[in-house]
Amino acid sequence: KIVLSTLWLLFLLVSIRDREISDHIKTKKALSKNINILKSIIDASKQLTSTRNPEVLYRKTLVFARDLFQLDFSTVMLLTEDRKHLVIKDTLGFPESMINTFRIVIGQGLSTYVLEKGSADQVIDFKEESRFEVPPVVFERGITSAIAAPMMIEEETIGVLIGHTKKKRIFSKEELELFQALANHAALAIKNAQSMKELKKERAQLKALFDALPDLIFRLDREGTFLSYKPSHETPLYVRPEDFIGKRITSVLPEEVSQPTLKALENAFEMGSMIAFNYSLPFPDRKRYFEARIVPVTDEEAVALVRDMTDWIESQNRLKQYQTDLERMVEEKTSQLKERIHEVELLNRAMMNILEDLQEANRKLSLTSQRLKESNEELGAFVYSVSHDLRAPLRAMQGFSEALLEDHSEQLDPQGLEYARRIRDAAKRMDNLILDLLSYSRITRSEIRLQPVKVGEIIKEAIEHLSGAIKEKGAVVKVQEGLPTVWATHGIALQIFTNLIDNAIKFTRPDTTPEVSIFSEDVSEERVRICVKDNGIGIPSEHRRRIFRIFERLHGIETYPGTGVGLAIVKKGAEKLEGSVGVESTPGKGSTFFVEFRKYKPEGAGDASKKANPVSGR
Structure with a gap:
């Protein structure tokens, strides 16, 4: 057993050594x-x-x-x-x-x-x-x-x-x-x-840009030394490149040019922005004029762009000479024209006898026209004065009748109350009539200055004035968006559309809800119609001219109240504004009243300036 154990241990040691050797070889290979x-x-x-x-x-x-x-x-x-x-x-x-x-x-x-x-x-x-x-x-x-x-x-x-x-x-x-x-x-x-x-792309673009410039381009250092340059097919060099590259401006250019150039270079570096100046140099063929622009590109270098302005300056000089020659020719032609005018004056004197009779006739016609104008003005002033003076007693009548009805109604019998009411209503109608007469007279006599007026704003203001009547009648008033701007005056335009909208609401059948439409129609490039359309009782064709006369009425005051002056004011106001008025109507279906104005065009203000002068009554 001891021998076997020893042999097994030796086998393990040998195996471990062989594995270490193998791992070392693999590690060495991997390394x-x-x-x-x-x-x-x-x-x-x-x-x-x-x-x-x-x-x-x-x-x-x-x-x-x-x-x-x-x-x-x-x-x-x-x-x-x-x-x-x-x-x-x-x-x-x-x-x-x-x-x-x-x-x-x-x-x-x-x-x-x-x-x-x-x-x-x-x-x-x-x-x-x-x-x-x-x-x-x-x-x-x-x-x-x-x-x-x-x-x-x-x-x-x-x-x-x-x-x-x-x-x-x-x-x-x-x-x-x-x-x-x-x-x-x-x-x-x-x-x-x-x-x-x-960078290569940017350089190519920059090179293309510089090549496209018609200028000579010089690279300079802070001391004014030429470092390099780009030639130009339009601007010639003063000296050869080998005579200025690496040299200072003072050794290349004349003093009257080099000193301003050095000053401009110094200013460009100090300010950090472009400095431009002009100078001239003598060339073999002629004296040449140049424009130079110096731009600092770093703290130590700048670029000078030089353009030959000789041809431009010479063309300017030729133009001045041409103007001088032209002025001389004009003087000569003016002298000749004066001679011709003298001849024409002699002919005119020969014709004076023939024209004297015509002048006399014109003088008499002008005198007659002046007298007619004065008569019209006196008549208008008379109407205004009388109308104004009549209002005082009318206000007294109206005030006393109101006092009777309010303070003494219990002391009056039914017939007395009726009489008092009639006095009050008659005084009120008479006062309205006088107010309309005053408006009519004021339009006739006043001098006006036409100005741009926005019709949409005038219509809005007129509707606000008539809001009580519109609410009382339950009327529906439709106004087109974007109504134009016309030549008029605010006051007259307001009177025109207040009267037209008031009539459109007033003259309807008792069982009909008033419907009023307000819109514009182009008549031409210069003129426009503003239309007021209603669903009222309409106007027979034989009465359509008559209704624009003063005091003309087609219905009794009990049926449709009014003074008979409103449409006369509309007609006179339209004429005062260099316009016109008209009506299209179908009895029983309604009417469309229209007023023509001149359009306001901002780009045509110069053409309309003469229209902005005061306009007297016609």
Whole structure:
């Protein structure tokens, strides 16, 4: 037993030694493999860093990843600008049609998992994966394992480098770290390549912009030394490039030009903004004029843009000479015209005898017209004075009758009460008539100044004045939206539409609810109609002119109260506003009264200015 135990112990010791030797050999092989991969990554980093084309860079990264880590598929995916998707930029193993078209939403697949995790990770078997949703394309391609690492530049992540294998594969910790290192080197190279591409694009755009400028462009230092220049096919150089590059302005340009230029350069640096000035230089063919603009680009350098203004200045001088010649020609033609005018004046004197009779006739006609105008004015003043003086006794009659009815009604018999009421009502009607006469006279005699008036606001004000009558009658008044602005005066326009709406409400059958519609109709580009339509009793055709005369009534005062002056005021007001009034009616169905105005057009204010002068009564 002792011998057997000793032999068994020796066997165990030998087995343990052999296993340690085997593990050491495997570790040495793995270490050697990782060292080789690391060397390859360092070499790959050098190659990636020297690559400036992003598309070539994607492909090199994929080849390095596939070859170094023995992958069947390798893919570079970059984040979109909104950082919500990963987009395939290049791939080995997957169809090329997926490039720039296949997107993975954040939260799906191993690639977005390592993106959120911030470090490399792997999938040993996708069939057993439960940490995230596996894209269907993985199973379609027969993929079993994968390794992925976020492509990071310090704290910024720009995408993911991912590789796949069809056979089951377990990547060591060292391989994950090396794969992460390759992804980071690739990220830095890609970022540099993208920046260089943008910089190259910006430089090309800047060069195209400078090439398109017709100016000479000089680069100067703070001391006024020419560092470089861009030629111009439109602006010539004062001296050859080899005679001014590397030299100061004072040694190249005349003092009368160099000193103002140095001052402008100094001001540009001090103010940090563009300084412009003009100067001239002698050239072999002629004296040339230039415009210069100096702009600081750094604390030590500035750019001067110089444009040849000679042709423009000479054209201005030619224009001035042309204007001088033109003025001389105008003077000559004016002198000739004066001679012709003198001849015409002689002819006019010969015709004076013929025109004397016509002038006398015109004088008599003008005198007659003046007398007629004065008569009309006197008549209007008389009406106004009489109407005004009549109101005092009427107010007394109305006041005493009201006092009788309120304070002494018990002392009066029924007949006396009736007489008192009649006196009161008659005085009130007479007062309304006098007020209408005063309005009519005021319109006739007043001078007005036409101005833009918004019809919608006038209609609204008229309806407010008549709100009591509208409520009493239960009338429905509809007003079109967007009524135009016309040339009128506020007061006359308000009187016109107050009378028209009042009549539309008043002249309806007792059993009918008054319905009034107010709308506009274009007559032409210059004129517009404002219409007041009702459902009243209508007007027979033979009376349609008569109703616009003063004191004309078609019905008894008991049936439809009124003074007979309202429509006369409407007609006179419309004429005063250089408009017109009319009516269309069907007896028993209603009437449409319309007033024509001149449209107000803001862009035509110059044409209408003469219409804004005072207009006297007609």
